[in-house]
Amino acid sequence: MSIIVFAEIADQQFKKATLEAVTYAKMLAQKTNSSVVAVAIGNVSDAGLLGQYGANEVVTVAAADSFNAEVYSDILAQVAKDKAATVLVISNSYAGKSISGRVAVKLRASLATNVVDVPDTSAGFKVKRGVFSGKAFGWVNLDAAIKVLAITPNSFEPQNTGGTATVTAYSGSIAQAQTSVVSVNKVSGKIPLTEAEIVVSGGRGMKGPENWGMIEELANVLGGATACSKPVSDMNWRPHSEHVGQTGITIKPNLYIAVGISGAIQHLAGVSSSKVIVAINKDPEAPFFKAADYGIVGDAFEILPKIIAAAKAAKA
């Protein structure tokens, strides 16, 4: 029996979400006495690294680097069958979501995306997933013999336990893609918002796109990503890809700093799973203060420079 992990790679390195997925698989493997097999498709500089996080074996696949849902899901399904997999752990990233459904159909597996906790295996197999765009959680019983789980980034801290993994080359077939990549526009080295541990977010209170320099500076000093509220993306101050909330992206960082965002229910839905929330708003009645751990009432344009200076001083 085995647990298969889809090991996502960016810039020839395993993504942090991959280390989280391997850690998750290891936790589950210990409960079910299984081995952890990670599948790494494309070039990666140190495939054996995953052993430190609990992988027993890393299967490397010398496929084309560009992601393809049909090709990748076919490879995963072949390895899963070969290794008698009972669970597949995939990150709930765009790439992960685009293959999890296809893999589940190939294996006639139960599928749960948006998973935020380790399964309850005391009676059957029950997983906790985010529902209503962050407004609630649901525990779902998965019935099929094989389960495909797409886990939400930042739900599990990667744990380096210093193990080692054998690295083997994939020997199965590689499907013919029906989709080809024309061009890719990727910002190298930038942390994707869904995976960022620290997020600094601006709302209408920032008054205009020309004032985003402070949001970006604070995010840079803290090593985080930037985000925005729905009105801000609707007014095209910021791209929609930065919009967090019920109709944007749901994020789960360790720290979420909301500047000039009132805290409408649709916005809170997308960020309420953040570990620590800081709200900065000039209106003391802003709903965000009820959902925050730390609050500062006042003018963002006076407050932000003080926080940026303190963050720089703390770093120095």
Added chain:
Amino acid sequence: MKNAYFCIPFQGISFMKILVCISVVPDTTTKITFTDNNTKFNTSGVQFIINPYDELALTKALDIAEPAGGTVTVIHVGGAESEPSIRKALSMGATDAIRINADATDAYFVASQIAAVAKTHAYDMILTGRESIDYNGAAVCSLLGEMLQIPSINVITKLDLDGNNVIVEHDIDGGREVLNTTLPFVGSAQKDLCEPRIPNMRGIMAARTKPLQVLEPAAAVSSGNYANFELPAAKSGVKLIDAENAGDLIQMLRNEAKVI
């Protein structure tokens, strides 16, 4: 390998059949609560709407089909209580509608029902929303792709057709990518794809008499059932920092909250 169930339109023949999957969800302002010992979503007083991303999928489908003289069928898995939302889809411009009369228990079940219908019709394209804002599975698109053995492309921000050829721009982790594929395919709509169409009076009048076919569900499995729900833990109360000493926040985040 392309599925034999689909007909490939010939170049120059402008006939396009599009299927759009519609989910009906609580309005975004809904406060979520549960009943029956936290085992059921409390629908009391809840206003239901077409899933916002599905409205984008429908609008894009109409924009493609209408100039070409094609048809757009909307499909929904759910009870009769969803019919006002289905009528709204028809008033936006859909040609006809199919309602599968069953509880939409999960993405796998829903995709199985839609696939069963799609296998008996020659749709050139199937569009869904990126995810439903209630159960957030974001899975129907890729499930359908595999069930029908056609390409599936998630989170589409731009979609152009040139005969049988499809050029798609979509979100990827940390950026965007342009893909090339051929019909038939299934795609899921992301925000930048288009602005949702608002029904006009003529559309609303026309929708009343458009065909809405009710089908009984095909035999299909679901991934599982919900045992219970829970709400996020409430915050213990906000700690206010004086604006004059805003810089103190950094020390608190470092020493107290330990998140930086």
